[in-house]
Amino acid sequence: MSDNKGVRRVNEDLARERANCSFDVREITFLLDGGENNTITRKKIEDFTLTDELLSDKVPDECLSPKEKYENAVRKSCLFGKLVKDKLLEFGGLETFGPNSFVLRRIADAFFKEISPLLLHLGMFVPTILGQCTAEQQSEWLPRALSMQVIGTYAQTELGHGTFIRGLETTATYDPETEEFVLHSPTLSSFKWWAGGLGKTVNHCIVVAQLHTKGQCHGTHPFIVQIRDLETHQPLPGIKVGEIGPKLGFNTADNGFLGFDKYRIPRMNMMMKNAQILKDGTYVKLDRHGKMTYGTMVFIRVMVVNEVAFNLAKAATIAVRYSAVRRQSEKKPGEPEPQILDYVTQQHKLFICIATAHALQLTSDWLWRTFSGVVTDIKHGKTDSLPEFHALSSCLKAISTSDAALLIEQCRHSCGGHGYMMSSNLPLIYSFVTATRTYEGDYTVLLLQTARFLIKAWEQAEAGKPLTPTVSYLTKYFKDGRVPWDSTSEGIVNAAYGVAAGKISACVKSIRNRVKTGLSYEDAWDLTTVQLVAAAEAHCRAVICDVYRSEAVRLTEKSSPNVRAVMRQLTTLYLHYWALERIGDLLRYSAVSEEDVVALQQKYEELLALIRPDAVGLVDAFDIRDEILNSTLGAYDGRVYERLMEEALKSPLNAEPVNRSFHMYLKPLMQGKL
Numbered sequence: 001m002s003d004n005k006g007v008r009r010v011n012e013d014l015a016r017e018r019a020n021c022s023f024d025v026r027e028i029t030f031l032l033d034g035g036e037n038n039t040i041t042r043k044k045i046e047d048f049t050l051t052d053e054l055l056s057d058k059v060p061d062e063c064l065s066p067k068e069k070y071e072n073a074v075r076k077s078c079l080f081g082k083l084v085k086d087k088l089l090e091f092g093g094l095e096t097f098g099p100n101s102f103v104l105r106r107i108a109d110a111f112f113k114e115i116s117p118l119l120l121h122l123g124m125f126v127p128t129i130l131g132q133c134t135a136e137q138q139s140e141w142l143p144r145a146l147s148m149q150v151i152g153t154y155a156q157t158e159l160g161h162g163t164f165i166r167g168l169e170t171t172a173t174y175d176p177e178t179e180e181f182v183l184h185s186p187t188l189s190s191f192k193w194w195a196g197g198l199g200k201t202v203n204h205c206i207v208v209a210q211l212h213t214k215g216q217c218h219g220t221h222p223f224i225v226q227i228r229d230l231e232t233h234q235p236l237p238g239i240k241v242g243e244i245g246p247k248l249g250f251n252t253a254d255n256g257f258l259g260f261d262k263y264r265i266p267r268m269n270m271m272m273k274n275a276q277i278l279k280d281g282t283y284v285k286l287d288r289h290g291k292m293t294y295g296t297m298v299f300i301r302v303m304v305v306n307e308v309a310f311n312l313a314k315a316a317t318i319a320v321r322y323s324a325v326r327r328q329s330e331k332k333p334g335e336p337e338p339q340i341l342d343y344v345t346q347q348h349k350l351f352i353c354i355a356t357a358h359a360l361q362l363t364s365d366w367l368w369r370t371f372s373g374v375v376t377d378i379k380h381g382k383t384d385s386l387p388e389f390h391a392l393s394s395c396l397k398a399i400s401t402s403d404a405a406l407l408i409e410q411c412r413h414s415c416g417g418h419g420y421m422m423s424s425n426l427p428l429i430y431s432f433v434t435a436t437r438t439y440e441g442d443y444t445v446l447l448l449q450t451a452r453f454l455i456k457a458w459e460q461a462e463a464g465k466p467l468t469p470t471v472s473y474l475t476k477y478f479k480d481g482r483v484p485w486d487s488t489s490e491g492i493v494n495a496a497y498g499v500a501a502g503k504i505s506a507c508v509k510s511i512r513n514r515v516k517t518g519l520s521y522e523d524a525w526d527l528t529t530v531q532l533v534a535a536a537e538a539h540c541r542a543v544i545c546d547v548y549r550s551e552a553v554r555l556t557e558k559s560s561p562n563v564r565a566v567m568r569q570l571t572t573l574y575l576h577y578w579a580l581e582r583i584g585d586l587l588r589y590s591a592v593s594e595e596d597v598v599a600l601q602q603k604y605e606e607l608l609a610l611i612r613p614d615a616v617g618l619v620d621a622f623d624i625r626d627e628i629l630n631s632t633l634g635a636y637d638g639r640v641y642e643r644l645m646e647e648a649l650k651s652p653l654n655a656e657p658v659n660r661s662f663h664m665y666l667k668p669l670m671q672g673k674l
């Protein structure tokens with residue numbers, strides 16, 4: 001596939017797709033990056049970080065032993081960390097939580113096929129110091145953490161409890177004699193379990209423990225705990241720490257366990273922004289809201305929406321490019337084999353992935369802006385917006401991770417057998433994203449948190465009280481009756497809100513009817529949880545549809561007509577896809593008719609045909625470099641078969657023509673001598 005100057009040519013089908021694309025790809029890249037300047041900065045950062053010297057791996061990661069994989073990930077984390085520290089100042093400094101942190105997080109995928117053992121340090125340890133420490137504590141810990149003298153993680157979950165934080169068993173008992181806390185793990189189930197980097201990498205850790213002072217328990221609080229010697233890295237006396245073993249993914253993250261045997265830490269190692277222990281052991285609560293210590297979890301939930309949007313964009317890029325290169329079967333006897341992208345079923349599998357990646361990216365940008373507003377409010381002592389934001393971030397985290405995991409798996413299905421190859425990168429992308437559905441709050445648990453808020457909002461609507469923005473639709477749909485049907489995009493968004501309102505109303509009725517039969521409210525709630533989860537899902541879907549549609553319109557106001565057209569096609573496709581997926585709900589809660597359903601299906605199929613010529617251009621617009629995609633099937637040049645063979649030849653099993661097992665086992669078996 002090289003021309004006579006040694007320049008690698010692009011696969012002809014891909015080249016033709018690009019020549020036929022109706023819009024300027026860069027325009028959509030700028031929209032997704034949040035402006036041309038962001039794209040320029042991103043590309044500069046990519047150029048200086050993605051060097052062959054740092055990235056080259058002689059043996060594919062997946063062919064290494066678990067120990068070698070981990071060591072390689074540590075080596076690369078350190079090289080990457082140093083590079084970032086040395087060079088990033090040129091780009092305005094290490095804004096750990098600014099736009100550059102998203103860029104860095106994405107570039108990190110080129111270094112770590114799975115995950116960096118230092119991710120939790122930057123992703124959770126540093127943010128928790130920022131969110132939970134006083135200014136004085138920050139000035140002690142932040143410089144040491146940012147310069148990587150102190151490397152940390154976040155250890156909340158225990159062997160026995162993850163979801164139910166109030167059930168955590170690790171204790172931190174204050175001793176006024178020595179002005180220290182005594183950390184203790186009273187049971188096996190109280191051992192910390194899961195924290196990333198804990199197994200072998202970190203020397204410090206944020207530990208969430210039940211605070212006891214003056215004979216009273218004040219619930220869970222966060223503490224900074226040194227667990228390893230800074231010189232020798234040996235666990236300190238009183239600390240039992242190790243790695244938890246192989247997992248579906250995250251295998252380079254050295255997730256760990258940790259137990260304490262009456263281990264002492266100074267009083268000031270309690271993170272004291274929201275509560276304090278005075279020297280004499282007096283407990284002072286500063287958090288009027290009550291859940292401010294859960295702040296890091298809210299921050300990560302916001303970040304995760306962005307994470308999964310990007311990972312879905314990666315999977316869609318791989319699957320769409322591969323589908324343009326791959327030819328299979330014949331549509332009519334004797335005709336040449338078509339590109340598999342020409343099968344309408346393939347378009348149905350893949351175009352929703354592109355649209356969802358856009359929907360989640362724009363929703364994530366909007367959520368991030370909303371979050372910034374909430375953080376500013378909190379800085380000014382206002383916590384009124386927190387319940388709504390907790391409900392919103394909980395459901396968006398749940399739905400975005402669940403949608404992304406399902407669609408990434410769909411991308412793998414759409415690549416047939418080759419999608420099952422590790423070298424396609426689809427299995428690793430899936431294993432990473434499917435974990436997001438669980439960590440930082442399980443899917444069902446978070447939707448039930450949102451449902452709690454929705455039921456309260458319904459009761460407020462009933463009482464004629466004003467509602468906060470994301471639930472204000474409940475006032476409009478409060479009265480019983482079906483939502484009028486209108487097949488415009490705006491009409492579909494309204495119907496989605498109508499469905500959510502109908503489902504919330506049904507939950508309220510169900511709980512009340514159950515209470516009338518003599519059940520307690522808790523039991524009535526519990527029996528209604530299947531409906532409550534569905535109501536929270538419907539609410540979240542309506543929010544995503546609404547935000548995606550309105551943000552896409554706003555962002556493309558000044559775009560070229562062709563970009564506006566294709567962006568409109570994608571949003572309309574998303575809305576039609578979900579209307580058809582939830583057609584039972586629409587028939588129940590809206591005035592949609594049988595003819596309307598037929599029209600929805602027809603329009604959906606027309607949209608697939610309209611988007612088809614631009615599909616490759618749309619995934620090119622994600623502008624994900626080959627080093628980050630890490631995929632034999634998805635590289636820009638489309639050299640799919642060549643790359644598959646090149647990677648296969650790197651397998652250690654191909655290093656020798658005959659494996660020793662032949663002489664040890666097969667030959668004796670063949671000769672009846674075993």
Ligand SMILES: CCCCC/C=C\C/C=C\C/C=C\C/C=C\C/C=C\CCCCC(=O)SCCNC(=O)CCNC(=O)[C@H](O)C(C)(C)COP(=O)(O)OP(=O)(O)OC[C@H]1O[C@@H](n2cnc3c(N)ncnc32)[C@H](O)[C@@H]1OP(=O)(O)O
Nearest residue numbers: 104105108116118122123163165291294303390439440441
């Ligand atoms: C080197 C290379 C790297 C380069 C990288 C460069 C930069 C990096 C930068 C960024 C990184 C970006 C992203 C990181 C991405 C990925 C991270 C990777 C891995 C992450 C690992 C995951 C870590 C974890 O999982 S940590 C553990 C998380 N655990 C949980 O989430 C537990 C879930 N459980 C809960 O949240 C709660 O227990 C609960 C279910 C909510 C119940 O709580 P409880 O206290 O029991 O509640 P209670 O019933 O008493 O009261 C409920 C009441 O409280 C309100 N509430 C609950 N939570 C909150 C909240 N968070 N905020 C506000 N209010 C809250 C709730 O609404 C109820 O109110 P009411 O009574 O109804 O009024």
Ligand SMILES: Cc1cc2nc3c(=O)[nH]c(=O)nc-3n(C[C@H](O)[C@H](O)[C@H](O)COP(=O)(O)OP(=O)(O)OC[C@H]3O[C@@H](n4cnc5c(N)ncnc54)[C@H](O)[C@@H]3O)c2cc1C
Nearest residue numbers: 154155156157161162163194195196435438439440441444
């Ligand atoms: C890859 C990965 C990395 C992680 N990293 C970290 C880390 O760095 N630090 C850390 O502290 N933790 C970490 N965790 C732990 C993670 O946060 C928890 O696993 C997660 O919060 C779920 O809690 P759990 O495991 O206790 O699940 P459980 O709560 O036991 O859930 C099991 C099932 O029970 C259901 N369930 C539980 N409670 C309810 C309820 N009230 N109502 C209805 N259904 C319910 C759930 O829906 C689920 O189906 C990580 C986990 C993973 C998978």
